[in-house]
Amino acid sequence: MLAGVSLLLFVGQIDIRPAFPLQHPSSSFIQQVFIEHFHDPGAMRGQRSLLLGPARLCLRLLLLLGYRRRCPPLLRGLVQRWRYGKVCLRSLLHNSFAGSDTAVDAAFEPIYWLVDNVIRWCGVVFVVLVIVLTSSIVAIAYLCILPLILQTYSVPRLCWHFFYSHWNLILIVFHYYQAITTPPGYPPPGRNDITTVSICKKCINPKPARTHHCSICNRCVLKMDHHCPWLNNCVGHYNHRYFFSFCFFMTLGCVYCSYGSWDLFREAYAAIEKMKQLDKNKLQAVANQTYHQTPPPTFSFRERVTHKSLVYLWFLCSSVALALGALTVWHAVLISRGETSIERHINKKERRRLQAKGRVFRNHYNYGCLDNWKVFLGVDTGRHWLTRVLLPSSHLPHGNGMSWDPPPWVTAHSASVMAV
Structure with a gap:
């Protein structure tokens, strides 16, 4: 089944939404995956990549099959461990205030x-x-x-x-x-x-x-x-x-x-x-x-x-x-x-x-x-x-560098907006 899915992705010209005659207990879930993949704008952009598309679809199929009762216990356990590890990783690294600028700064x-x-x-x-x-x-x-x-x-x-x-x-x-x-x-x-x-x-x-x-x-x-x-x-x-x-x-x-x-x-x-x-x-x-x-x-x-x-x-x-x-x-x-x-x-x-x-x-x-x-x-x-x-002098500058009050001999000082 997975090989057939990969073949359809490589062809990229076949519309499988109207009819999908799969006689499998989980065929409705598989149809849902195909519909989401081919009719989601983000997925359509991913379809252009002939290498990432099949891998992404296969992973989603495995995740859906892992929650079915008729799925083998070994596969269900692997999917649960994968989900658990992903949650742990995101809980350690996720930052709601992070954005593209933060990611670029971290990369550089x-x-x-x-x-x-x-x-x-x-x-x-x-x-x-x-x-x-x-x-x-x-x-x-x-x-x-x-x-x-x-x-x-x-x-x-x-x-x-x-x-x-x-x-x-x-x-x-x-x-x-x-x-x-x-x-x-x-x-x-x-x-x-x-x-x-x-x-x-x-x-x-x-x-x-x-x-x-x-x-x-x-x-x-x-x-x-x-x-x-x-x-x-x-x-x-x-x-x-x-x-x-x-x-x-x-x-x-x-x-x-x-x-x-x-x-x-x-x-x-x-x-x-x-x-x-x-x-x-x-x-x-x-x-x-x-x-x-x-x-x-x-x-x-x-x-x-x-x-x-x-x-x-x-x-x-x-x-x-x-x-x-x-x-x-x-x-x-x-x-x-x-x-x-x-x-x-x-x-x-x-x-x-x-x-x-x-x-x-x-x-x-x-x-x-x-x-x-x-x-x-x-x-x-x-x-x-x-x-x-005009002569060497080591006198200190005006002020202490922390407060910036104008010196007493300044002739004019207009009200202004302070720049930090």
């Missing part, structure tokens, strides 16, 4: 875990790479560029370059070190006096406003902006200023090196092309044994290294200036709006939701462009622009 959880752990270990490699590349640029500047400009630049021009380059280098090193070593800020555990906005689904701890969970650090971070692999650290409330200052001064340094070494780069690039041509002519002459005259002067090893180093410096600084400059401009726009990278997506979604209701969204943490920069940089007075921005 191993990939998320792999990415989080790989980024965690690659962060150390990225930090070492930044240190090595920056050190190589400084070494080239001292060993290759400085001897050249000492012979051509005037004393005032040398003094200006010496002062600016070292000031820029000190700020880069200081802010990068501070961004790496300064914790971004975490909600203190065991405190009940925190103004809680929600509960973290992963930490199961109170989560203040502007706090988000970092899957790489596996902790909630105060005013989290993002996890930066180049710092091997989260960018949060206490090191956000260091991160932006490092990006800004590193961009200035790369632009300075690219612009200042442009003439040297052109000469070095032309010299490298000349070296390649001389080496090619020398090889051809040796191969043809026609080198009867005095060979042209060749470049020394030091000259070759100097020319290649200058080309390397210009290409590296130019590429970093473009990439890091774009990132710096983007973060400057976010700071001017009083929001972080995460809050930008949240506020964008909230803005669309309120627009659909005919309402206007206002960011609760936007005090105005100038006041936003004052809060971000920790500038309270006019002299702080010099002592806290």
Whole structure:
């Protein structure tokens, strides 16, 4: 009988609903199974699969026959055990709140875990790479560029370059070190006096406003902006200023090196092309044994290294200036709006939701462009622009990262909708 059922499924063109002359006590149940299979929209979609259709129908027949009294006890016992095992499995794994998104997240959880752990270990490699590349640029500047400009630049021009380059280098090193070593800020555990906005689904701890969970650090971070692999650290409330200052001064340094070494780069690039041509002519002459005259002067090893180093410096600084400059401009726009990278997506979604209701969204943490920069940089007075921005400073940011009351010197603060 089962073989006949499979054959009918493979043919797929026979309508068996009008008449089904089976003289079996359970023929009515079998007819019911066939009618449900061929006239259910879901079953019609399953009929297209020539492999899954017969297996599904056979299983349903076995389940129906297992409840008949004339069915063999062994088959009835197997069906009952199958049903019992399925109920036990569903009772352990079933979740009424689960959906397609939950299933996708669960399926990709191993990939998320792999990415989080790989980024965690690659962060150390990225930090070492930044240190090595920056050190190589400084070494080239001292060993290759400085001897050249000492012979051509005037004393005032040398003094200006010496002062600016070292000031820029000190700020880069200081802010990068501070961004790496300064914790971004975490909600203190065991405190009940925190103004809680929600509960973290992963930490199961109170989560203040502007706090988000970092899957790489596996902790909630105060005013989290993002996890930066180049710092091997989260960018949060206490090191956000260091991160932006490092990006800004590193961009200035790369632009300075690219612009200042442009003439040297052109000469070095032309010299490298000349070296390649001389080496090619020398090889051809040796191969043809026609080198009867005095060979042209060749470049020394030091000259070759100097020319290649200058080309390397210009290409590296130019590429970093473009990439890091774009990132710096983007973060400057976010700071001017009083929001972080995460809050930008949240506020964008909230803005669309309120627009659909005919309402206007206002960011609760936007005090105005100038006041936003004052809060971000920790500038309270006019002299702080010099002592806290243009010079290395390890002052703390405004607030504790958990409560976000506007500072007293903010000029205007309009009523708005708070974005979590």
